[in-house]
Amino acid sequence: MPIDLQDTITATASPPGASLRGIVRISGPETRQLLAGMFTTPPDTGDWHSATLPRRWPGTLRISAFCQPLPAALFFWPTQRSYTGQTMAELHLPGSEPVLEGVLEELCRRGARLARRGEFTMRAFLNGRMDLLQAEAVHGVIQAADHDELQRALGQLGGGITGNLRMLRTDLIGLLGDLEAGLDFVDEDIEFVSNEEIRRRLGAALQLIQSLVSDAASRLPAGHRRRIVLAGLPNAGKSTLFNRLTGSQRAIVSPTAGTTRDYVSTPVILGNFTVDLVDTAGWEDTADSILSRAQEFRQEQIDAADLIVWCRAADLPTEQRAAESQLHRQLQNRGFDLLTVKTRSDLETTATPAPAEDIAISAATGAGLTALTERLVRALERGNQARSELLGTSAVRCRESLQRAHTCLSQALQAAVDRRGDELISLELRQTLRELQIVLGEVYTDDLLDHIFSHFCIGK
Numbered sequence: 001m002p003i004d005l006q007d008t009i010t011a012t013a014s015p016p017g018a019s020l021r022g023i024v025r026i027s028g029p030e031t032r033q034l035l036a037g038m039f040t041t042p043p044d045t046g047d048w049h050s051a052t053l054p055r056r057w058p059g060t061l062r063i064s065a066f067c068q069p070l071p072a073a074l075f076f077w078p079t080q081r082s083y084t085g086q087t088m089a090e091l092h093l094p095g096s097e098p099v100l101e102g103v104l105e106e107l108c109r110r111g112a113r114l115a116r117r118g119e120f121t122m123r124a125f126l127n128g129r130m131d132l133l134q135a136e137a138v139h140g141v142i143q144a145a146d147h148d149e150l151q152r153a154l155g156q157l158g159g160g161i162t163g164n165l166r167m168l169r170t171d172l173i174g175l176l177g178d179l180e181a182g183l184d185f186v187d188e189d190i191e192f193v194s195n196e197e198i199r200r201r202l203g204a205a206l207q208l209i210q211s212l213v214s215d216a217a218s219r220l221p222a223g224h225r226r227r228i229v230l231a232g233l234p235n236a237g238k239s240t241l242f243n244r245l246t247g248s249q250r251a252i253v254s255p256t257a258g259t260t261r262d263y264v265s266t267p268v269i270l271g272n273f274t275v276d277l278v279d280t281a282g283w284e285d286t287a288d289s290i291l292s293r294a295q296e297f298r299q300e301q302i303d304a305a306d307l308i309v310w311c312r313a314a315d316l317p318t319e320q321r322a323a324e325s326q327l328h329r330q331l332q333n334r335g336f337d338l339l340t341v342k343t344r345s346d347l348e349t350t351a352t353p354a355p356a357e358d359i360a361i362s363a364a365t366g367a368g369l370t371a372l373t374e375r376l377v378r379a380l381e382r383g384n385q386a387r388s389e390l391l392g393t394s395a396v397r398c399r400e401s402l403q404r405a406h407t408c409l410s411q412a413l414q415a416a417v418d419r420r421g422d423e424l425i426s427l428e429l430r431q432t433l434r435e436l437q438i439v440l441g442e443v444y445t446d447d448l449l450d451h452i453f454s455h456f457c458i459g460k
């Protein structure tokens with residue numbers, strides 16, 4: 001999409017459908033003139049046309065399509081100190097679709113054009129009101145799948161990570177300046193910064209980038225929910241547990257082994273997280289085609305799982321235990337995050353001790369279910385610790401640059417340790433700074449902006 005900041009753009013900024021209040025947003029150099037013939041304030045409230053400070057103005061709006069003036073409030077930002085970094089206004093009106101459409105038509109008739117997806121936020125970015133990480137955070141706040149993701153998006157929007165990266169960049173620019181100044185005086189043996197100091201500063205920089213690299217590697221795109229998959233042998237009580245945890249009867253339960261064929265997935269709230277809970281078919285060898293399709297579905301779900309809850313019936317017949325343990329071990333060996341649950345614990349007999357499990361529950365009596373939920377929340381929090389800063393969408397965009405910045409910094413540090421000369425360190429530092437510029441969105445292409453902002457909604 002061509003980038004044009006001189007057009008005056010408009011869009012509805014409130015959600016579709018009838019509501020008490022609807023909002024039409026306008027941004028661009030012609031905002032004041034466009035509204036001049038439409039919006040009027042009562043005589044005692046002053047003249048909004050000559051306003052120099054942002055303010056709310058009560059009044060009425062005249063639209064040629066309607067006979068009566070509409071009650072409206074105008075929020076007007078006359079200068080560049082607005083969300084978009086240019087003159088901007090919001091009309092707060094009765095939230096009726098025909099009213100909002102009428103206002104948009106009138107504004108377009110007077111010279112505005114309809115805004116594209118994310119165009120208000122793109123203007124904010126292009127006018128320096130926020131950096132790319134913050135612009136991505138605006139989308140993150142809107143799309144947040146749960147409380148935890150919302151917190152991260154708000155942190156990024158507030159500039160937490162940007163602040164750290166900017167500080168790092170300032171320090172690296174300072175270090176580069178010292179190194180390059182030293183290069184000019186290399187014959188006179190003047191040292192602007194000691195080797196020890198270089199190593200200390202590079203080490204600190206590397207630590208920050210290292211944490212961002214692992215953070216970026218593990219982030220999911222915004223709005224992507226994590227997946228907890230219930231697995232185990234047929235009749236282990238997976239579907240019964242699924243129904244208990246989801247408070248539904250979505251999964252069919254029966255004493256016949258092999259009841260679940262297709263998998264069933266439902267979002268559930270666990271602490272601050274919303275996850276997809278998935279019930280799968282019990283694990284069995286089979287030549288039957290429907291059954292084997294069910295086993296394929298199960299395998300797909302297992303492969304996509306963030307956490308597997310392995311269900312092992314307390315009354316599992318002794319002759320099945322060896323095979324069951326083998327399957328369990330296979331999953332462990334493949335490195336899955338696994339929580340082993342002893343199900344149907346009310347049916348346990350003391351005759352033969354069962355293998356050790358993490359936790360025992362009974363879906364029939366409700367025993368252990370609260371403890372299981374707590375364990376699941378803890379497992380989700382554990383999985384979250386390594387990924388505390390970056391939003392998923394930013395992580396996907398920045399992953400390669402962060403990785404390259406990390407490589408350059410490691411090489412710079414190694415060059416300092418080996419005392420291979422300040423030219424080499426400078427070279428690596430220059431490349432690191434270029435990668436940081438990409439992360440902060442100071443270097444970008446139109447295609448990249450298109451890609452980022454096309455995921456936004458219109459009016460944002």
Ligand SMILES: Nc1nc2c(ncn2[C@@H]2O[C@H](COP(=O)(O)OP(=O)(O)OP(=O)(O)O)[C@@H](O)[C@H]2O)c(=O)[nH]1
Binds near residue numbers: 238241
């Ligand atoms: N007593 C008791 N029975 C249970 C418990 N959990 C499940 N059951 C019973 O065990 C049987 C199998 O339960 P399901 O939930 O269908 O087991 P599943 O693991 O989904 O089985 P498949 O879909 O065949 O793989 C049903 O008759 C349930 O009523 C429990 O905690 N206590």
Ligand SMILES: [Mg+2]
Binds near residue numbers: 251252279280281
């Ligand atoms: Mg089942």
